[in-house]
Amino acid sequence: MPDKLRLTSWESLKTWLTPQVEQGRFQIVSLDIFDTLVARIDLPEHIQRQVCRQLATQVTNATPQQVFQARQQAENSLREQALQQGFDHECCFSDLVPLWIKNWVGYEDPVLMALAIELELQAETTALYIKKDVIDFLEWLKGFNLNLLAISDMYLDSQYIAQLLENLGLKQYFSAIYVSSDSKLGKHSGRLFEYIKDKQALDYQAWVHIGDNPHSDRLKACELGIQGIWLDEKDEVTRISQQRINAQMAERGGVWRGRYLAEQIRESLQVSSPKHTQKAEYFDYGREVLGIAFSTFMLGLLENLAQTKPDCIFFIARDGYLFQQMLSKTNAQYQQRYLYLSRQVIAAASVAEGLTLQQAQVAFYNPKQQGLSSIFKVYSLSHELLAPLAKKYDLHDISAPIHDWNDKRLLNWLADPEVQAIIRHTGLTHKQTLQAYLKQEGFFDYQHVAMVDIGWNGTLQHFLTKTFEQEKHYPEVSGFYFALVPKLHNDFYQHNQAEGIIYDSRRSNACERVVAEFEEVFEQGARALHGSTIGYSQDALGSWQPLLKADSAPDRAAEIRANPYVEQIQAGVLDYWQHFQKIQQLTGFTSHEILPFVYGTLERAVVYPTPQEVKLIRRLVHTEDFGHDHVLTLAERWFQWRDLLSPKRFWQYLQVEAWRYAVFSHLPTGIANFALRIAYLHAVKK
Amino acid sequence: MLPHPLYLFLAAQAFCFSKARGQCFSPGLKGLIVWYSLRIKTKLFNRHYFKRIRLLWEVY
Known part of the structure; x- marks a missing residue:
């Protein structure tokens, strides 16, 4: 019997094999497939459950648990049957599927059978990845002109395994694939090795087999005279046991589900980590900090869209930009548009009926408010026409902050019919322009639309509704926000809904509030690179085009300098989103199940940042698009x-x-x- | 950077000392104990590890 070898890495395997193959001792090298050549980012049972969840959606009143039980029954009965027929305890997916579907729906439905196979292969493809150093090893082996075989104890038929290996780019290395499901003989009994020997007329002495299982891949092979090698990779063993613990904890719910998902995504990211660029630190920040928050928001958004079924989704400039990019990376089929709007243009239009005290107070929420001057800026009103009228009411310095929001001078100024007439005239002009732009973009063509933005007060939705709700074709609007704190406007009028997916102050959950503790970082991470919209103009063809803030404006110039960092952060978020979708599909977790861990991650990032993170964020600048030119320095x-x-x-x-x-x-x-x-x-x- | 469960537990204690409601990101003391015990159990009592030790013995 050959020596029972234990090697701990592909490198040591190469070192041991080199003299053996050079001397011509071995002509056949067989490798175990699962956990040796390829690994899974999720447990096999979870993959099966994911298939059952998807299948259950195809039949009315079916539950995933019923589908899973039907599968278990079919698998057990086939394995028992194989044992009774003198084979090993094995079964084959091609036999399993008809019996499974029959156990579940009562007959062999060909559509469900085809779908089950398709979903199973899809889920396996999603979960599988090639382990580190495997390609190097196979490339090295290729140079020796050996007969390479892939062997596995697995329920999937060899044709499906071949398909999976083909998808991973591994099939080309092997002359044949042998799976226990085909012959109903397994490696664990040694009978699969005997079967292959007979099939290929091989010599045991010239055969070396490598695998991760000390019993099936080493002991049983060695007992037959094959040189069995146990590939005992410590990291892999730790990874698998950690995966099992995480899966067990995920069953407890709470923060553990999100953590399980995040662990799997991390594993998936490590496998396919792109080469770092010069600004990798921003890319990493996008991936490791903002990625999970924005991805969970997108998941929540998709769940909400599936329920509310809007006719069209409008992503609002500028912070809706990243979310539109993220939606375009999904399979979801929705009509969607990007609307060049800003609080400034909508606020300007909202005073077409005059300026109320409540509207005037909106300008005072900014800590750097400058009294009437702020009101003029927020509502794009004329200083020249209105400032002289303010003097009548002792408001001589229009830039002086107004701390008493019910200041009598302000009330008197607002009550002046001449003031209101000027405001109405300006507001009406802005309203007509905005209406023409919205009409051109199809906003009034739908009965029900969704608006997606970062938050925070729902000002855009509020002003838009206030301005146009009397219009005949004004649609029902559902606003979906990353965070919603409707303290400025808590009335959303008729035919309006608004929801904060990550943070909604109306839920009164203190943990969620962490998002509002540093909202600027989320705005910076999501914003488009273009300037904010300050108005609209008609081009030569009569089409309305947005007028964006000039690049020469001091706040815009600062933004332009920070744009490369924002771009890197967004690349990181999008990379995370790709992996998030894949893993979320496998686990089936909803946004509500993931949220506790998201709050934990954000608590760490916002309340306990590392000095390195602070240095990164410092280089970003934050600007207001609400009629101010301020640049807010961060940290x-x-x-x-x-x-x-x-x-x-x-x-x-x-x-x-x-x-x-x-x-x-x-x-x-x-x-x-x-x-x-x-x-x-x-x-x-x- | 994934926050460690113990880190989350400690950070959540800030909510205990305040009037604020909600401790939703805390794994909970019980959850933390179960997590640590599972890790210790896996290291010490997992049959898989015993099997590995036995097979290591076979080799050397």
Whole structure:
């Protein structure tokens, strides 16, 4: 009997084999397929359950559990039958499918049978990947003119295994594929080796077999005189046992489901990791931090779209840009458009009926508000015409902040009929232009539309509805937001729905609020690279084109400098999304099941960022498209010990800092951030 | 960068000390204990490991 060999890597295998094949000791090399040449990113049982879930959708009132049980029954009975006939405990997928479908629906439905096979192969293709160093090894073996065989104990027929190997680009290396399902003889009994020997008239002495199972691939082979080699890769064994633990924990629900999914995606990403570019750090940030949040949002969006069934989806500029890109990478078939809108153009149109106090107050939400000047900017009103009228009401400095939102001077100014007439005239002009653009884009052609945007107050949907709800063809609008905090506008009028998928303040869940703790990073990650829309103009053909903020504007120039970073972040998010979809399909987890882990990931990224992450985000700039030209610097400075000498000033700085947790990120242990988090959670209104 | 379950558990304690509602990303003490015990069990008592030790013995 040959020595029972245990080798721990493909490299050591190569080293051991080199003299043997050079001396001509072996002419046949056979390799086990599953967990040796290829690995799965999910457990085999999960793959089967995924097929059952998809099949169950084809028959009314069928549950995935029923379909799975029917499959188990069919498989067990075929395996028992094989044993009784003197074969090994094996079964074949081609025999299994008719019996499975018959057990489930009562007869052999050819459509369901074909679908079951197709889904099973699809799921396996999704889950399988070639293990590291395998291609190098096979390429090396190819140079020796040996007879290469692929062998597996598996229920799929050899034709399907061949198809899977073909998809992975591995089939070309092998002269034949032998699977236990064909002969109903397995490696675990040694009888599959005997069968192959007879079939190919092989000599055991000239045969070396390599596999990950010490019993089937080494012991049984060696007992026959084949040189069996146990490929015992420590990383692979750890990976599989970790996968099992994660799967077991996922059954508990809560944060564990999302974690299981994220672990699998990480594995999948590691396998197909693209080569890093110069700005890989932004790419990685997009992939590792924002990827799971935006992908879960997209999953939630798809679930909502399947329920609400809108006639068309409008992605709103600029932060809806990434979401449209992500939707285009799915198989979903929806009519979709990208609308060049901004809060500025919609707000300008919304005053066609005059400016109310509530509308005027919207301009004061910005911490850097400049009183009337902010109102003029937000609603694109004329300084020249309106400023002189303000003087009548003691509003001499139009740039002075108005801290009392019910200031009598402001109320009197708003009550002036001359003021309102000017506002109405300007508003009507803006409304007519916007209406023409929306009409051209088909917004009024549908009965029910979905609007997708990052959030936060639903201002666009609010103003759009307020401006056009009296129009005869105004559609029913469902707004889907990454985060929704409708504190400015909590009334969405008739025929309107709005939902925050990742964060909705109406759900009153404190964990979700982490998104609003640093909303700028999500906006930056999702925004389009073009400038914000400031109006519309007609071209020579009469078509309405958006007018974008000039590149020379100071805030736009800062944005342009940050565009390459944003582009890299989005490339990372899109890469993550591709893997997310694949794994989510295998696990079948819904967005609600994944969300707890997403909140955990965001809590880590927002509240406990690493100094490296803070340095990256610092290079991004944030601008407002609400009539302001401000550039918001992100994470401007670190905490210094001398700040303790002027705590009041430091506290004031913390209150206006967009990312207050970044200030302490360089301090070890994260205790400072933990304390600040407790303080914030204490202070925040429920 | 995947947050470790223990890290999530500790971070979620900030919610315990506050009035804020919701601890949804915490794996929970029980979940954490089960997770650690599964890992220890896999390392110590998994039959697969015993089999590996036996087969290693065969080789050397």
